[in-house]
Amino acid sequence: MKINNICCLGAGYVGGPTMSIIAQKNPDIKVNVVDMNADKILAWNSKDLDNLPVYEPGLSKVVKEARGRNLFFSTDVNKHIEEADMIFISVNTPTKTSGKGKGYAADLKYVDACAKQIAEVSKSNKIIVEKSTVPVRTSEKIKDILTSYNTNVDFQILSNPEFLAEGTAMRDLEIPDRVLIGGDNTIEGKKAIDSLVEIYSSWVPKKNILTTNLWSSELSKLTANAFLAQRISSINSLSELCEETGADIEEVSKAIGMDSRIGKNFLKTSVGFGGSCFQKDILNLVYISRSLGLKKVADYWEQILIINEHQRDRFSKKIIKCIKNRNLKPKVLILGWAFKKNTNDTRESAAIYVANNLLNKGISIEIYDPQVKENQVNFDLSNLNPDYNKSLVNFVFEPFQNISDYNIIAIMTEWD
Numbered sequence: 001m002k003i004n005n006i007c008c009l010g011a012g013y014v015g016g017p018t019m020s021i022i023a024q025k026n027p028d029i030k031v032n033v034v035d036m037n038a039d040k041i042l043a044w045n046s047k048d049l050d051n052l053p054v055y056e057p058g059l060s061k062v063v064k065e066a067r068g069r070n071l072f073f074s075t076d077v078n079k080h081i082e083e084a085d086m087i088f089i090s091v092n093t094p095t096k097t098s099g100k101g102k103g104y105a106a107d108l109k110y111v112d113a114c115a116k117q118i119a120e121v122s123k124s125n126k127i128i129v130e131k132s133t134v135p136v137r138t139s140e141k142i143k144d145i146l147t148s149y150n151t152n153v154d155f156q157i158l159s160n161p162e163f164l165a166e167g168t169a170m171r172d173l174e175i176p177d178r179v180l181i182g183g184d185n186t187i188e189g190k191k192a193i194d195s196l197v198e199i200y201s202s203w204v205p206k207k208n209i210l211t212t213n214l215w216s217s218e219l220s221k222l223t224a225n226a227f228l229a230q231r232i233s234s235i236n237s238l239s240e241l242c243e244e245t246g247a248d249i250e251e252v253s254k255a256i257g258m259d260s261r262i263g264k265n266f267l268k269t270s271v272g273f274g275g276s277c278f279q280k281d282i283l284n285l286v287y288i289s290r291s292l293g294l295k296k297v298a299d300y301w302e303q304i305l306i307i308n309e310h311q312r313d314r315f316s317k318k319i320i321k322c323i324k325n326r327n328l329k330p331k332v333l334i335l336g337w338a339f340k341k342n343t344n345d346t347r348e349s350a351a352i353y354v355a356n357n358l359l360n361k362g363i364s365i366e367i368y369d370p371q372v373k374e375n376q377v378n379f380d381l382s383n384l385n386p387d388y389n390k391s392l393v394n395f396v397f398e399p400f401q402n403i404s405d406y407n408i409i410a411i412m413t414e415w416d
């Protein structure tokens with residue numbers, strides 16, 4: 001089936017960039033990205049392309065080319081669901097904060113709400129594409145919701161997890177290592193898969209488009225993130241060993257990375273990984289494993305998170321100890337608040353945790369980040385600790401002017 005009209009639910013870090021590329025590469029397909037957050041949609045429609053809600057190198061150029069031609073951002077969710085042949089669900093799937101699985105399981109309330117809304121509004125057959133990262137077998141649950149609210153139309157469900165990395169999203173979308181599409185092994189399921197393959201084939205070589213069953217696709221995304229995070233925790237755990245022994249982690253990293261079986265990527269030591277995905281996806285993997293009685297498997301993957309937290313705490317303790325031992329003025333300049341360079345995303349950034357640890361010891365902090373706004377910093381700190389001491393926090397715009405005034409500078413993000 002040839003797709004003419006796409007609707008994407010969720011205009012966030014995945015929905016926005018992903019749909020921009022799909023629209024750019026398929027000018028004959030109308031792509032409507034919808035979100036219930038009106039401010040976000042307003043920002044996506046902003047004339048000032050420096051003010052898009054997502055900062056990604058190269059994104060504004062693609063938006064400029066496609067927006068108003070075949071790419072549209074809107075809050076009119078129902079209208080665009082109804083018009084669409086294919087609907088992507090790109091909403092957030094955070095860790096549950098209450099109920100069964102609290103602190104571990106993925107909260108699927110936004111995905112479920114999308115499925116319900118799609119079912120209620122749809123009058124014609126639709127292909128539903130899970131873009132959000134979800135627990136294995138979620139597609140089954142989506143199908144149940146769709147069919148229990150609407151028996152008049154046919155819904156085909158596909159899983160098409162997103163592997164982009166923030167900061168390099170546009171390059172990752174333009175030249176993906178692979179595109180993964182999971183679907184049902186039925187005639188209708190295969191037709192749905194073919195429709196999505198055709199959209200990606202506009203710019204991705206067919207050999208890089210992998211098709212699997214639904215559950216392999218869902219689980220592959222969770223495990224890809226777990227493997228990537230595992231490498232970071234592995235190298236970070238060794239950084240502590242290096243500090244105790246006089247070995248140099250950069251040298252160790254280079255030496256092991258030159259082994260072609262290991263490879264050099266994701267071997268840089270840091271204050272710990274952040275971002276909205278690694279932690280929540282591993283927690284989810286731990287939850288799924290534990291729910292299936294696989295305690296040893298769950299414990300194995302959970303250790304990655306334990307090391308990550310340990311690395312952040314260890315870094316904070318070093319600063320606190322240094323101030324105390326050298327009797328320094330208790331003030332630290334924090335360079336970088338985003339969880340990595342080339343993004344304005346601060347979710348789970350190590351900087352938030354380190355800043356909180358310092359504030360808890362009465363140490364004042366000055367913060368600079370080229371892409372993060374002051375209100376986001378305040379939001380992040382109060383989200384972690386509603387009683388944080390605001391008088392100890394200062395946001396600076398020109399940190400390098402008086403750089404020699406600082407005794408301690410914590411480089412939290414590897415911004416160039």
Ligand code: NAI
Binds near residue numbers: 015133
């Ligand atoms: P986000 O929080 O940036 O965006 C999600 C958007 O969905 C929000 O703007 C929210 O208002 C909207 N939304 C929620 N419910 C809605 C509804 N019923 N109707 C319309 N809009 C609704 O989240 P992000 O980062 O884009 O992640 C989305 C999914 O993609 C998550 O499952 C995440 O795990 C996954 N993912 C994220 C990656 C990343 O680098 N951020 C990479 C790969 C996957």
